[in-house]
Each structure stands twice: as C-alpha cells, then as structure tokens.
Amino acid sequence: MVKKRNWWSILLIVSLIGILFTGCSTNNNASNGNTPAESAAPTESAAPEATEAPAADAPVDGGSIVLSSFSDIVNINPLLIGDTSSGDVANFLFASIYDIDRSGNIAAEPWSLAAELPQISEDGLTYTVKLKDTIKWSDGQPITADDIVYTVQTAINPETGSPLISSLDKVKKVEKVDEHTVKFTLSQVYAPFLYSLSMTPVPAHILKDVAPKEIQTNAYGTDPAKTVTSGPWKWTAWKQGESHTLDADPNYWGEVKPHIAQIVYKIYADQNTEVQALLKGDVDQVSAVPVTQVDAVKANDSIHVIQKPGPTYEYLGFNFDANNFPDKYGLFAGQKTRQAIAYALNRQGMVDNILKGVGALMNAPFLPDTWADPGDAAVNYEYSADKAKQLLAEDGWVAGKDGILTKDGHRFSFELQYNAGNSRREQVAAVIQQNLKDVGIEATPKAIDFSAWIDQNVTPGKYQAILLAWSLNNPDPDAESIFSSKYFPPAGQNSGWYKNEKLDQLWIDGYSTVDQEKRKEVYKELGKEISTDLPYVFLYQYGSAIGTGPRVHWAEEDAPEPSLGYGQYFHAIKWWVTD
Secondary structure (H helix, E strand, O other): OOEEEOOOEOOOOOOOOOOEEEOOOOOOOOOOOOOOOEOOOOOOOOOOOOOOOOOOOOOOOOOEEEEEEOOOOOOOOOOOOOEHHHHHHHHHHOOOOOEEOOOOOEEOOOOOOEOOOOEEOOOOOEEEEEEOOOOEOOOOOEOOHHHHHHHHHHHOOOOOOOOOHHHHOOEEEEEEEEOOEEEEEEOOOOOOHHHHOOOOOOOHHHHOOOOHHHHHHOOOOOOHHHOOOOOOEEEEEEEOOOEEEEEEOOOOOOOOOOOOOEEEEEEOOOHHHHHHHHHHOOOOEEEEEOHHHHHHHHOOOOOEEEOOOOOEEEEEEEOOOHHHOHHHOOOOOOHHHHHHHHHHOOHHHHHHHHOOOOEEEOOOOOOOOOOOOOHHHOOOOOOOHHHHHHHHHHOOOEEOOOOOEEEOOEEOEEEEEEEOOOHHHHHHHHHHHHHHHOOOOEEEEEEEOHHHHHHHHHOOOOOOEEEEEEEEOOEOOOOHHHHOHHHOOOOOOOOOOOOOHHHHHHHHHHHOOOOHHHHHHHHHHHHHHHHHHOOEEEEEEEOOEEEEOOOEEOOHHHOOOOOOOOHHHOOHHHOEEOO
16 A cells, blocks of 8 residues: 555556655554444435446446555545545545646536636635535535535644645635635745645534544544535445445436446455455456556456556655664664665566566656656665675674674664565565665564554654655655654654655745646755655566456546546546446
8 A cells, every 4th residue: 555645746556746655655554443333323225226228339337346455445525535445435425625637627517516617816826716606415415615615724833743734834814705615815935836726525513512632532434323424425334354345325416327326345364365356257347457457467368457657656765763663763863864766666576576677766756757857956875785885884884793783882784664465565665674684784574554554653653663654645746744854743644753844845835836837946055955865765666467357447537647647537426337
C-alpha cells in the first residue's frame, strides 16, 4: 500500500502529493479499539445477478463486481483518510465537490457536488462555489453549504488530526452565502487551491456535536451502520480483514446512476494471492499486479492489462526524532550519513531487477518529466559503496568488532519497517538490507499489517526508518504537508519529524504565485536543497499494472487511467458487468 497525499500536481497514489496518502497523504488512525470484529451494519446483501448484455458495447444494469486489496481500511471518514485502501473504498461511497478529469484538470462532473467551476476573484484570494440543489446524503438529508463549512473548519482544527489541514489551512474564512453557495477567502495566494476543492465533505448533521479531538475515535468511518455517505453506493457490511460490501443506493441523487448493483472489496493476504484470485475468476480487478506476475496475467487472454507509470514514488524515510532510538541517539542526524546511505543503495538495480524496467529514478519529490521536475539541479546518487564508506568515515563512523559501524558508543543498527503483503517492497527491503550491510550498516526489515502500522507507527511518527510510497492525488507539486516542520504529527504528514528552515520557506514561495515559470524556478532550488539534505532517499517513480477480468466492461472514454490517483476506478459509475 501507499500513503496518500491529498494535494499536488500529481499522479497515481502515487503519483505524488496532496494530502498524500500513504502508499500516500497521511494522518489517519486505524479503527479504534471499540470497532467490532464484524460491524453491526445491516445484514450483508446477496450478490445481485448480472444480465447478459444485448450488445457488446451496450451497458446493462445489475450484477456484482469483485475488487481486491492486500490491506484493509483504516478509516473511511474523509476527514481522516491517508492510506490507499481507505481511499479506495471511500472513492465509491462519497462524492467530492469537484472531480479531476483524465487530463488532470478540475471538473464539475455529473457526480460532483458542484454545479459549475468556481468563480475566482482577480486577486486569486476568493473562490465561490455553487452546489447542485439535488444533492443528498444516504440518509435522505440534503447536502448544503453547512456541510462544506463544517468540513473545512473541522479539517483545519489541529485537534482533529486531519491530513486535509495542509491543503485547507490557507483558508482565512469559509462562509455560507446561501444553502447552495459557499465562499472561500484565502489568507494568501495558494496556487494549488483549485485541487483543494476536490475535497469530500462530511455530514454536519451527524458530526457537528462531536468534539474535534474525538473525531478519530468516533464510529463514523469505521462502522457501516453509522457512516452516512453521499456517493453512488452505500457501505452495507464490513468483515474486518476479509471484505467490504457496497450496494448501489436506490435513492442516489445523481443524474448518472451506477450500472453495477454491488461492489465487493475483498482483502487478501498478499499481492500474489490477489493475482491467483484474478486468474481463477474469483476477483474481477486487481489494481496493483506485482511486476513479477504481469507476464502471467498477460498470458491469460481473457484478462485486460493496463500498465504505465503512475503518480507514485517509493522512498526510504528517515526519522529525526531521537526518542525513537536507544539512548535517544538519532542515527540519521548527520547529513553525510544520509548521503552515504543514498550512495550505498543500488536504486537502478531495483528498477531493472525488481520493477523490470517499469520505473524511473527520482532524486526529489517531483515526478520525472513534469513541469516541476528539477532535472540536473537535483543531486543524483549513483550506486557507489566506496563513496558511501568515505562519507560514513568523514561523519565519524568506525567499524566495530563485528564489522558494524559505531559512533559515540552506538552501533549503526536500525529497524526498517514496511507493510506486510507487498511483494515489491519485501524485495526492495532485502536489497536495502544487503546494500547497507556492504558498507557496515545493519538494517533489519520488519513487515507490519498496513492499517495497524499506519495507526501505531507512521501517523504518530514512531519508527526508525520506513519503506513507503506517496501517491499523488492531483497534479500540483506542492508537498509542504510532507516535508515542512509546520506539519509534524499528529496533525501533519511530516511523520519523520524533519526540519529544514530553508525548505520550509521554499515550499511557501512555491505556492505563493500562480505564475508557473516563477514556480518552476522555486522548485528547481527546492529540488537541489532537498536532494542534498535528504529527509528521504528518493528511490523511483513506479506504476502498478491494472488487471481486469472479462466480466467488466466500459466505454473507451471511461477506461481506467493509471496516471491519476484512484485512476484505476476512473468513471467506475459508468462501468457494467455481465455473466
């Protein structure tokens, strides 16, 4: 899985920012301890039968589609989503103010809450949004300006711990003009704010009496029976660690109704098991086919495969909070030490041998070949164990009796956490372990269940090092919420507690003008600085192959779009299934 960033100029989930969702943007907590093993939601409905299409290209209504993941959700409350699985499920259940079209532009779609694109003042500080007057929650209550105002005010309250805070905290005032009109006044020009308006509101009439600090432990988002939604499908059942059932809402407000009557989201032990289920026909779509399994899936003529780079990048993240280390001795405090680790890793070998060439090296948190890519301005760390050893020696590390480096009486030994079930990440962690052993560093990989990991380690910043990815939800390169010291846990996504005052200011400079050429120069300088100081070792951009079985159909204009966050389900409301 990846973390999600909810704002950016990005791509796949990783494609890269936004409130990146871990995998991708992240400040989500896992289900609270009071959530039952199986929700007390209404009885799970039987899978509806699909009808045979009268013509190959004619949509039909009914039937069930089975999707899959190797990680269960954490919380689908839109205020708290920061991981891929939660975002995947919520994608079907909630409507956003605006959506993003195939080209990465903000759009008022038939299934969007907004009636039209926003009116923007000449000074770029005021955005006025007009909502449709037909929109409703799944309990029949109307969706109004009050819901938008409540959502924004709650998101920017630090006590809520919402990943949305970084994309909405430039809102000076949000006010209700009338029942269906909302006015946003910004405190400063914020270039990515249009993408911030692709946010998903929550129901004020359900949550308004919940204290912000209690949002994360509230049943809304973890109990289907208590989670009112706004999208084409309703959440009707959750068997934790096994599956989710989503049924089409017969009272859905949209002019375009979903063809598929039921979505079953199954949880498997790992990616390889997912693929076997796809090959057997037990699953209709796997959105992240491991590279090692792509050829086997392509060999099945009945399965359609879409494969291209997405909006996601993988990284080795350092933790700068000394409290996470024995004797509070932070192992990654030295810049030369971090640079040495970057030189020690055979990143190109990872791309060639693990990704099978389907990936591109990255040296900064901007996707290759996008307008914000700093190119040669960013430092490129070519694989060199000798250079790594030199820098480690210069930073005071010396070999101990067992060959592991020591400094000030501390062994250079740390735990590298990643999510269980991710076959690619398991292989990358093994390469990192061996590469670092070659230069005298002991890294011990540890696989942890994704939802528990996010809740207990990543969100609160309690780890030593992590192997993870960011999936960008939109095309803007602003990644302040991940790297600025303004966004330390628990209210922000800078879970590694990284602080660089120069970078803090550069992020602000980057979004404080709408002139793309001026922004480009800022991100060029930013790329140079961040690749020199290294809060992460940026590994590579990658894309996951999407495999879809023969029961699922779509028109060409509604096909999955891997370049977008959640693009594997692009226009799923218009897909149909047949038996």
